[in-house]
Amino acid sequence: MPAPNFVLDTSPGKHQVVWKVSGFSQDEAESLLHGLANQFGGDLAATDSTRVLRLPGFANRKLPEEFIVQARQENDAVYTLRDFTIHEDSPETPRHLSDDQERPRKVPSDHKSQSEYDWAYAKRALARGDDPEVVIQRIADYRSEDKDDPNYYARHTVAKAQAQLPSERHNPGTSGVSESPPADKEPDH
Numbered sequence: 771m772p773a774p775n776f777v778l779d780t781s782p783g784k785h786q787v788v789w790k791v792s793g794f795s796q797d798e799a800e801s802l803l804h805g806l807a808n809q810f811g812g813d814l815a816a817t818d819s820t821r822v823l824r825l826p827g828f829a830n831r832k833l834p835e836e837f838i839v840q841a842r843q844e845n846d847a848v849y850t851l852r853d854f855t856i857h858e859d860s861p862e863t864p865r866h867l868s869d870d871q872e873r874p875r876k877v878p879s880d881h882k883s884q885s886e887y888d889w890a891y892a893k894r895a896l897a898r899g900d901d902p903e904v905v906i907q908r909i910a911d912y913r914s915e916d917k918d919d920p921n922y923y924a925r926h927t928v929a930k931a932q933a934q935l936p937s938e939r940h941n942p943g944t945s946g947v948s949e950s951p952p953a954d955k956e957p958d959h
Contacts, residue, residue, distance in 0.1 A: 771806075772853045779840045780824045781833055781918070788823070790848045802854055815883035832919050885927075888913065892931035902928050 774787035791799070796819050803817035824830060826841035888909050895905045909924035917923045 771855070772847065772849050773844050775845055775847065776841055776843055778824060778826060779842075781830050781837045786823050790846075791850065792848050793850050798851060802851070806854075815885065832922060834919070884913070884916075888924075888927050889931065892928050893935065896928070896931055896935055902932060 772789065775790045776788040778786040778788070780786055794802070799819050800817055803819075804814060806812065807814050807817050824839045826839050828839055829836040830839055892905055892909065895908075896902060906921070906924045906928045909927060910920040913920045913923060
């Protein structure tokens with residue numbers, strides 16, 4: 771694995787890494803990101819090419835104590851597909867993504883992250899008149915194992931859903947289960 775160009779410390783023990791690359795298509799980049807997340811235990815839902823990273827110098831407020839995001843530059847190299855090797859299925863099977871071999875498994879185009887399912891659930895529950903506090907509690911309980919602060923996450927999801935519902939009532943064609951959460955919803959890292 772090539773050394774990253776930048777490492778962002780996003781919370782205690784959690785990091786985001788950035789590589790400068792050249793010659794990648796969007797599909798190749800997302801396929802590589804998914805393979806890397808799979809190999810190193812990263813967040814598989816955070817492998818899209820439009821991912822927004824945490825900004826250095828800003829506070830991560832999802833934690834009980836605010837954490838200031840820090841970045842450090844590791845090198846200035848620019849990488850190509852041939853620089854990355856991932857191990858698919860077992861440590862003994864290296865695969866170079868630029869070879870004409872089978873590509874790593876991709877997330878199906880209809881795949882939805884758990885956050886998208888939470889967002890859709892919140893909108894449905896609120897639209898049918900469920901108490902927002904009950905919806906918050908249900909989401910927080912369900913996500914208690916995989917969120918640093920499930921109550922904050924649930925409250926944020928429900929507040930955003932509440933804010934969008936009035937506009938959807940005036941524009942009925944815009945609602946739907948397949949909608950993504952708002953862009954300012956942050957991934958876990």
